[in-house]
Amino acid sequence: MTRALVVPRPGDLHVARAADDGPLRHGEARVRVAHVGICGSDHELLAGTRDPAFVRYPVVPGHEWSGTVVELGPGTDPRLLHRPVVGEGFRYCGECSACRRGETNLCLAGYDETGFTRPGACADELRLPARLLHVLPDDADLRAAALIEPAACMAAAVRRAAPEPGERVAVVGGGTLGLLATQLLAAVSPAILLVVDPRPRPAAGPSGATEVATPEEAARRRGGFDLVLETAGARGTGRLAVTLARRGGRVVLAGLNGGVDDPIPPAELVAAAVSVHTVFGAPSRAWSDAVAALADGRLRPLPLISDEFVLEDAPRVLGPDAVLPVGKVLLHP
Template identity: 40%
Template sequence: MRALVLTGPGAAEVREVEPPAAGPGQVVVDVERTGVCGTDMELFSGEMSYLRTGRSRYPLRPGHEWCGRVAELGAGVDPSWLGRRVVGDTMLGCGRCDRCRQGRHHVCPDLAELGISRGAAGALAERLAVPVAALHRLPDTVDATSGALVEPGGNALRAVRAAGLEAGERLLVLGTGTIGLLAALFARAGGAEVHLMGRAEPDLRLAAGLGFRHAWTRATLPGLPWHAVIDATNAAAMPALALGLAEPGRRVVYIGLAGTPSTLDTRELVLKDVTAVGVLAGRRPPGAGPGPKIHIDPRQ
C-alpha cells in the first residue's frame, strides 16, 4: 500500500510499504480522510521536541487525525466492528498499568502516539492498524472531513469544558488556529460570549468568516473581565499573558505547546486564586472533577 514517510528534516516521500495486519485486539481500517496537524508539520520540519529526546525518530509515518472504515479484525475483536465507520484515539496506552485502568491511558508511562512516537504508524496511508479499544463509532451522517476533525475537536471540547463557564460568561481564546477556532465554536454553541485574539489582522479573517464578531489582536484587545482564558497558541509568552488576563478566582486552560519553555509567576497564580488546567488529549478521565457548567452538544 502507499504511505507518506518522513525520512528526515524537510524530507518526505510516498512509498510502497507492507500493509498492516490486525493483531490480537486490533483492527485494520481503510482510511477515508486524514488531517495534517501542527505536530505533523513540526515532525516534517524537524522542530518537534520528540525528535531531540528520541521519542520520535525518522523514518516516521505521520497522521493522527483520521476517519475510516474497519476492514479486518484481529483475534478477540467483536465481529460487529467489521464494516463500521470509525475514528480513533491518538494516545495508545499499554492497557495494563494503573493509569490505563483508571481511564488515564493518555498519560500511560509506556504511551505510544499514533503517527507521532514509538514507531506507531500513522494514518497518512491507505490502511491503518489500531487497537479496537481506541475506536469510536462514527455515524454515516458525518462526512469524512468532519470525521477527521473529531480528534482535534475532542481536544478543543475538553478545553472548553475545563474552562468551567456558565452560559453568558465571557471566554477569551488566544490563538486562531484549528484548536483555537474549534474551542471557540464549541464555547459559542454552549452559550458563552466568545472573543478570540490572533497575532495580526490577517489571522482574524477565518474567525470573522465563522461569524465571530469579537476577534482582536493584542493591540486592539479590550480591557474586559475574562471569565476564562484558553491558550491555544505555540508562543512561549502566551501562558503568562493568559494568566495575567484571567479574572481572579477563575480558570486558565493550556492546550497549546510552545517550541521553547514558558514561564509563569506562580505568585500571580496564587494571589489571583486562578486554577490552571493542562489539556493533553480529548478524553476526559474518570474522577477529573465536576462536569461542564455550560451544556455543549458536540453535534452543533
C-alpha cells in the same frame, strides 16, 4: 499496492510502497483511510525539532484521520466492519492507575502514539487496536471527521475549564484549535465569547464568537473574563491568558510553544489568584465528547478546512518550502 508517506529521518519524506505488516492480530482492525489532517507537530516531525521522547524514526505520520473499517482481527466486534470511524492516537495500556482513573492520555506505560512512534494514517490503510476506534454516524462527513482528533483535545480543555452559561469567556488563538474550542464553548451560551488572534479570521464569527480582537486590543481588557482558554502556543500567549482572567478566574493552557522560554511569573499568578490548568492530548472520554458534538451539530469543522491534496502532494504541504495556509489542510489517500 498500498502506499504510505514515510519520513525515514528528519528532512526526508517520500511516498513508498507500504511494508507488509502481516495478518491482523487479536483485537486489531484495519481501516481504509479517507482523510488525514496535517498538524504543526507533523512539521516538527519532518524538521527534526520534535522532542526525541515523542517520535521514533522511520515513521509514517498522520494522527488526525477518518476512515472506514475494512478488516477485523480475531476477538473484535463484528459490528465494526464497514463502519465509518475515527481513532484515538495514544496506545494506552488500560491497566495502570492513570488509565483506571480515565486519564488514558497520561498512561504510565510510556508514550506511544499513532503517527509518531507507530505508523500513522498518511497511507492507504491504517492498522490499530480496535478498542481505540470511535464509530461515527453512518452519514458522517469524513472530511469533517478528520478534525475529531484536535477537537477531542479541545473537548478535554473545555472539560477542564468547566464553563457555565453566562460567563465571560476568551479564547487566545484563532487557529484550528482555537476555533474548534470556540464552537464547543459557544454551545454553553457564554455572555461574551472573545477570540484573540493577530490575523484576520473570518471563520471566528461562524464558529460562535461574539467578538474578535488582536492581542493588543485584548490586552486592554485585563481582568475582564471569568474563563480564558489558550490554544496558540506562541510567545506571550500564556501570559496574556493569565492577564485576561479576572481575579479568581480560570485559565486553561492547551497550546505548545515549541520550547520557547516564555515564563509566567509566579508572583502574577499569586496576585491574581487564578486557577491555571493544562491539558496534554485527549483521554477517551474527550474523544467521545467530540464525536457526540460532531453528530449533534455543536461541532462544525468543515469551514475550517482550507486546502486538500492527494498523498503524492504531501511535500507541498510538509516540505521545507511549504507555505502554511491559514486553515486546516487535508490529505486524502
